[in-house]
Amino acid sequence: MARKDLLDIVSLDRGEIVDLLDQAIPFKDLFTRSVKKVPALKGKTVLMLFYEPSTRTLSSFEVAAKRLSADVTVFDVPRSSVTKGESVRDTIDTLQAMRADYIVVRHRLSGQPAAIARQTGASVINAGDGAHAHPTQALLDAFTLREVYPELERKRVLIMGDILHSRVARSTSTIFKKLGVEVAFLGPGSLVPKQGPQDIPRFTNYEEAMKWKPDAVYLLRVQKERMSAPFFPSDREYHNLYGITDERLRQLAGEGTYIMHPGPINRGVELCDAVLDYERCLISQQVENGIAARMAVLYGLKPQTP
Ligand code: NCD
Secondary structure, three states, X not given: OOOOOEOOOOOOOHHXXXXXXXXXXXXXXXXXXXXXOOOOOOOOEEEEEEOOOOOHHHHHXXXXXXXXXXXXXXXXXXXXXXXXXXXXXXXXXXXXXXOOOEEEEEEOOOOHHHHHHHHOOOEEEEEEEOOOEOHHHHHHHHHHHHHHOOXXXXXXXXXXXXXXXXXXXXXXXXXXXXXXXEEEEEOOHHHOOOXXXXXXXXXXXXXXXXXXXXXXXXXXXOOHHHOOOOOOOOHHHHHHHHOEXXXXXXXXXXXXXXXXXXXXXXXXXXXXXXHHXXXXXXXXXXXXXXXXXXXXXXXXXXXXXX
C-alpha cells in the first residue's frame, strides 16, 4: 500500500482492503505468543490526538503501536491549550516540532483528519470524525466477519440502530459492500437516512428485517450525544422495538446468527445482558481484532517524514 493516510474506506479499492486484512493475520498470530512485539516501527513515533472521548479506540491504537515497537505519545487534549482556544491548525504546527511519523486523530468535525493530513508529512489515521468515517473500525469488522465466514461473498449483514449519526455504519457498510457482503439497515424511520446508497434495503420493522435472513446482525449504540432532541420516547420502548431482547436472542440462536457491536454497549437499550454470553456474539473478538487491524494499518502506511 503506497498511501500516506487512512481517512476513510471509500477511497480504498478492494485489493488494498484485502491486503490490509491479510496483513492483520500474522499480527493476530503474535497475540498468543509470550512475546507479542515485533520491531517493525522501531524508532518511529505515533501521536494520539483525541478531541472526543474514547476508551477502546485510543487504547487499541496505543497497544497496536507498542506491539510494533513504536514510541507512543498521547496528547492530552482536555488538559492542553485547546481548552484555551488554540485552533487545530496551530496545535498541529506546534506538534510538528515533535516530529511524529503517525498522527491518529479523532474529532467531532467531519473532515478534520483530512485537513490535518494536508498540513503534515506524517501519516494521518482517522480514528473517527463526526458522523463521517471510522475506517479502522470497518477493517476490524471485516476481519472479524471473515474469520467466521472465510467466503464473504453474498453473506448478509443487518446493521441496526442509529444509522443516521453513525460513522461506523457508514464505513462498515462501505467495506462490507466492497467485499461482496450484502448490507441492510434497520432502525426507527427517524434514525435511518433515506439518502445514501439506494441498493441497501431499509427496514423499520424488526420482524420484516428478519425475513431478509441476515447471517449477522450488527448493533449500534444510540448516539444521544449527537442528538439535539430525543428521537424516540424511552430506552425501554427502543429496546422492545429495535433491541435484541431475550426472546429475539433465542430466535437468533435458533438461526445461528452472529451478533456484532463496535462498543461502547448500552445494556437494556440495543441489547439485553444475555447477548454478551451468547456463543455467536463476536464483540470481544472485535476488540482483539481491532489491535491486529490497526497494526496492519500502521505497518502499511508510508509517512512522508524524513
Ligand atoms: C464508535 C465511535 O466512537 O464511533 N465506537 C468505537 O469507536 N468503538 C461507536 C459509538 O460511539 O457508538
